[in-house]
Amino acid sequence: MTTTQDSLLKFEIPEIIFGQGALSQVGQCARRLGGEHILLVTDPGIQKAVWVDAAIRYFDEEGLRYSVFDDVVTNPRTFQVEHGAQLYHQDNCDVIVALGGGSPMDVAKGVAILVTNHGRIQDYVGCNLITQPIPPLLCVPTTAGTGSDVSQFSVIADTQRKVKMTILSRAIMADISLIDPVLLTTKSEELIAATGMDALTHAIEAYVSSLSWPLTDPHAIHAIQLVFKHLEKAARSKDIDAFEGMAIASLEAGIAFSNAILGAVHALAHPLGGIYDLHHGLANAILLPVVVRENMEHAPEKFAKIANAMGAETRGVPTKEAAEQVPEKIEGLISALGLPRRLSQVGVQETDIPLLAKQAAEDLCMQTNPHCYIAEEIESMYIQAL
């Protein structure tokens, strides 16, 4: 068998520590990564929810010094990455700990890039452009959805150009992902619902991606099963078993998409974050059924298997009919969660659609979608979602 560089597949994940109370390991893990002075990247909401105080206690127990950087917002900005890198150098930090949802984790990765590779974060947008190893990085997710703790992605908004920039490199994979489902208990119902829909989108897009393979597929399918089993209960009743199920769903969806990459839902969602500052999970939730209806004919067998994972009856059902149940199942879940169903409900204007479509067509995630859509087809999808 001949093998070319292009046909090689890879599978990479960090060390994973999982379970209720796992946060108590954060000091020991940071010490084990060689830490003396930690840069803790977080956001003001996590500060308020007492998890920052808890992490600091565990740093103190290990005799670690620390600096807290919490100037992070949803759809994090380039200048926040630069400020974090300045603080890292100013305080002579040696290990980075990200405590939060996707935004603090993506900023922490951006900071890690700048402190050893220098220049501007914009210089690293694209695939595998990072040449120097980053400092040790430990991620502690406080939401169940982004998968940033196990992924090779960092997405940062350039507010001047109003675009979300995707950095993809195995160099920015965390050393350790420390997952404590108890941290989900302080999140709002809406946030749990929206981030959970992000996890579902990761799993579906990874499963139908042109780079999916036998090491990513089982994680994607299991994540879909877990979302349909646990997300509504996690959002509504704050049940700890449901949180644990969603934490595993997020982890497995993250493992799948980090290695198989994503698709058109993310390509269309990124410009909505850059232009409207729309929450990433919410953008995905609204776009997912529309994109799935377009994608179905390009991977019908895979969508039939997804329908089965969602709990639809597929035995003896023709492939096309089985696949058609997927968008219906997704719409049912979105309605049960009480999330908006239309882009017009979240402020998107029809006049912006050509600009949104242009950015989506150029997004890195479009390259692994089962079909590569041109700008006119993308405009039609935004209109369907409006």
Ligand SMILES: [Fe+2]
């Ligand atoms: Fe995502």
